Amino acid sequence: MLETDRLFLRRMTAADVEYVYAMRSDKDVMRFIRSAETSLEATESWIGMISSRWETDRIGFCAIIEKSSGRFAGWCGLWRLMETGEIEVGYALFKEFWGKGFAVEASEAFLDYGFKELNVEKIVAVTDPENQNSRRVMEKLGMTFDGSGHYYERELVHYSIARKDYFDKKMRKTAGAKPV
Numbered sequence: 001m002l003e004t005d006r007l008f009l010r011r012m013t014a015a016d017v018e019y020v021y022a023m024r025s026d027k028d029v030m031r032f033i034r035s036a037e038t039s040l041e042a043t044e045s046w047i048g049m050i051s052s053r054w055e056t057d058r059i060g061f062c063a064i065i066e067k068s069s070g071r072f073a074g075w076c077g078l079w080r081l082m083e084t085g086e087i088e089v090g091y092a093l094f095k096e097f098w099g100k101g102f103a104v105e106a107s108e109a110f111l112d113y114g115f116k117e118l119n120v121e122k123i124v125a126v127t128d129p130e131n132q133n134s135r136r137v138m139e140k141l142g143m144t145f146d147g148s149g150h151y152y153e154r155e156l157v158h159y160s161i162a163r164k165d166y167f168d169k170k171m172r173k174t175a176g177a178k179p180v
Helices: 014-024 040-051 102-117 132-140 163-175
Strands: 007-011 060-066 072-080 087-093 122-127 144-151 154-162
Touching: 007 072, 007 102, 014 040, 014 072, 040 060, 060 087, 060 102, 072 102, 087 102, 102 122, 102 132, 102 163, 122 132, 122 144, 132 154, 154 163
Parallel strands: 087 122
Antiparallel strands: 007 060, 060 072, 072 087, 122 154, 144 154
């Protein structure tokens, strides 16, 4: 579906259930997201839910596949924030892929998709206030802190980026690139 320098981002399939379950049952991975998963059936249900809007709204989560190894690294995608209706970017990675820039790389691909293909004006992200790693991802994406609010039945911080600000940031980044 989408591709970056190091990643393939494709819709999830039944073959991904074991990987997703391994992530969703890992307390470290899920620490700031939700309680760890306890059943394969719940994981299958979650994959069905986050895949259910591809045909109608053209949003959902994709498997993140590392190109160099072909390994399932995590998931990323766009979803509608239930409490506000805003389009949200979300991501999670296996621990072994933390700190490699994959969350930023995958999220940028989905910001491009959201702004170019879906024509949205703003994309948001929410996380636990203590999740400094996720907050850094949001900041690297150019998102700004908007405040705290009640999302997903908890108090979370809310970040956002407008389409214009995103493309202005990309233009500055491109302009700063040095020729080889």
